[in-house]
Amino acid sequence: MPDAAVATSATGLANLPKAFQVYGPEALKTALKKMHLIRRFEEGAEEQYMRGLIHGTMHLSIGQEASAVGICMPLGDADYITSTHRGHGHCIAKGADPKNMFAEFFGKETGYCRGRGGSMHIADVEKGNLGANGIVGGGLPIAVGAALAIKQQGRKDVAISFFGDGASNEGSFHESLNMAAIWKLPVVFVCENNKYGMSTSTERSMAVPNVADRAVAYNIPGVIVDGNRFSEVASAALDAIERARAGLGPTLIECKTYRTRGHSRSDRNRYRTKEEIEAWKAKDPIQQFEAELTEHGLITAEEIAAIRAAAEAEIAAAVEFAIASPAPNAADLVRDVYTV
């Protein structure tokens, strides 16, 4: 939740981006910590995968940390998100504990899904995370349903749906935006446009240049932000969430971003050039955020180093926890298919 604290800034209040003014230095440092946690979590997952300790595949969001954290900043546990196959960042940003996430990666009983879900299906319902999804576009209508429930229950909460540019070509995207719009539901659609759905570029899969252009068809605001700039994402999120809480209906936010890793572990990266990847790496969201915070006098180099070290330690401990955790009991295989 924004603590409304006003930043004390060397460059003066007026020059600060809106989100910086709203959140204040302490919350912004927490945001930076979360971005580091996400980055380290995924690098750690990659390492453990290479060592053969994690099976299956995984979709890393390295390079997309700003949108996950920027969007989830103003959310409480009663607000919902639905996530995607590329969902580690959303999960951590929504408050999940990397320990239980790693345990899930390792297929352990202490994992968020007791080892039944793995990377692509982590949910943390207590924290309002209704789950990652292995189906492209699967989470969009679920978020709309959660928003419908919020409205029916007379709550002021919101539902956020993260999805990719590729998902915006699915019928579920269009059906979801239409229903959310006609029923004025408190939902925010967040497209993380990382330019590709696996190998297929947006140029080859969409007739409009921007996903946000599609908002016109549903008469809702379509906002484009630099998804690698925390301040831009966070400001757009504040506006859209405020609008949703006020009963004014949905917003479509398009975060222009990039995944620097391949689509998944099996990606051989034949559809994009080294130059393109390097150009985007130069716009790394964590480095940009740190530079921006430093520039405004909101953080020191020592503080940044300490945050990074803390994130590293937390992830190392999470891996240890996961390794030491018990495996599920095969006798419980069909335990959670039905409630009774």
Place this chain on the structure above:
Amino acid sequence: MDAMIRELSFAEALREAMGHALETDPRVFLMGEDIGVYGGAFQVTGDLVHRFGEARVIDAPIAELGQAGVAVGAALAGQRPVLEFQFSDFAALAMEQIANQAAKIRFMYGGKCSVPVVMRMPCGSGTGAAAQHSQSMEAWFAHVPGLKVVEPSTPADAKGLFLAALDDPDPVMFFEHKLLYKTKGHVPTEAYRIPLGKAEIKRKGSQLTIVASAIMVLKALEAAEELAKDGYDVEVVDLRTLRPLDTETIIASVKKTSRLMCVYEGAKTLGIGAEIAAMIAESEAFDYLDAPIRRLGGAECPLPYNPDLERAAVPQVPDIVAAARDMLSKRV
């Protein structure tokens, strides 16, 4: 006669059940195409929108996948959605949300949440609506772990099973054969529940067990009357729930009668009859059989338009009678 018992149609019984649920549980809402002022394609929701308003009887756009997902999300967020598919055939558009989301969420997420949603599925042939509006897809859904599949045959069962389905914490596919909507029967006024997963013996007999559900129960009962004229004594087991399947009742019945016939409207191949036959073959009832198990299922084709072809595509009373005579006249 007991004043608590009146005659209602199958559709009226369902409407009464939904009305009761809307009245007593603020979490319940109905959603579907044209279920508001239109009253539903088969007039099942009827006047409910006038009693409960548009916020609880929601006319949704024609977006089956989206609607199913909305129901799943609302269920996850604490509501009790009832989704009406206009025709169960259209659930094919929503298969993603039904089979990949609703059915799996509880398991995938480690049992930490459930998806209490009822999807109402008007199904079956006999209206001349042809291939895309006449299927019986119960077996599709019954094959998916995580889904429960209910298929009532009488107005009283429809009401009791519906209320039980709505109480259930898991997703329930509630199949309603379209030709049953106008059939009438005694329906108690109170809000009773019929537990899911319990079959009912609708007619006691000693020589042959016919297992059926929905409209096939009525056909089997009619066939049994016909066969009684020849002195044959047929038992009719109404499954009521296809998943979980009440294997106990079927096994007990087969042990008593020594003969089993499964009658169902869905395509014969890989249908519910195959499951029941295999289940008996694996059970202690197998040793009691005096004749090979018989399946009477739908033809291996999409449902045809022509009324004679349409009738020929699903088991009819004379087919059941003929197959039963054949089984009863043979000794192993």
